[in-house]
Amino acid sequence: MYLGTLLGVLLIRFEMGRVLATVGWAVFMLALYTLGEWRRNEDLRWQSYLLGLLTLSRCWATNFFIPESLAGAFGRVTSGSLVAAGFFAAMLLSKLQSRSTTSLAPGHKLTLSYIDQHSASYFSIAGGFLVALLIFYEVSGRMLTAAWSIEAAILLAVGLAIRDTWLRLFSLGLFGICIVKVFVYDIAALSTPYRILSFVLLGVLLVGASWIYTRFRARIVSHLGT
Numbered sequence: 001m002y003l004g005t006l007l008g009v010l011l012i013r014f015e016m017g018r019v020l021a022t023v024g025w026a027v028f029m030l031a032l033y034t035l036g037e038w039r040r041n042e043d044l045r046w047q048s049y050l051l052g053l054l055t056l057s058r059c060w061a062t063n064f065f066i067p068e069s070l071a072g073a074f075g076r077v078t079s080g081s082l083v084a085a086g087f088f089a090a091m092l093l094s095k096l097q098s099r100s101t102t103s104l105a106p107g108h109k110l111t112l113s114y115i116d117q118h119s120a121s122y123f124s125i126a127g128g129f130l131v132a133l134l135i136f137y138e139v140s141g142r143m144l145t146a147a148w149s150i151e152a153a154i155l156l157a158v159g160l161a162i163r164d165t166w167l168r169l170f171s172l173g174l175f176g177i178c179i180v181k182v183f184v185y186d187i188a189a190l191s192t193p194y195r196i197l198s199f200v201l202l203g204v205l206l207v208g209a210s211w212i213y214t215r216f217r218a219r220i221v222s223h224l225g226t
Helices: 002-038 044-063 071-105 118-140 144-162 166-187 193-213 219-225
Strands: none
Touching: 002 044, 002 071, 044 071, 044 118, 071 118, 071 144, 118 144, 118 166, 144 166, 144 193, 166 193
């Protein structure tokens, strides 16, 4: 089974090229995870996790630095977005599967490792990290803080909606990076309009995040307790 997957990975790499290989791997990763959930096969799911790690690292190392590609920024954004979409699709599938497995008979439930039990967090953090990297390379320094703040707010909302603790922690960590960047870099390096925009937008989003946590505090605490 593992040799067959390895051959598939190599075939995608040599037939689709350096740039599009990551997109093919993301689709292959999603297919492996879907098949692993459908067949209740832990090995197929582990293959999808390993392939996801390879896809993320390859996309970071290669797709953002592709001088031989004529697609330019459009190609980088398109390939990076498709790979991130593959991670988020796997995350949604994992969340749906985790809800459906509660109805299975005890004898049919799988004994899973920690990573397998938290596969949704693995996929969501991988997708969020890839989007943050894509923003870092494609958005100008003047708008980087604002773009990261918006991403952090979206991920926080998604983390609350799907009750994913690790995704919420990732979004709060990204907010923390934005706060440090505002006071360490933006306040000295940016012109006045962009500095004001960074401060105001980050402040508004932080206040919104605080309100959401206050509003849904009981639900979050009960979820952490379970």
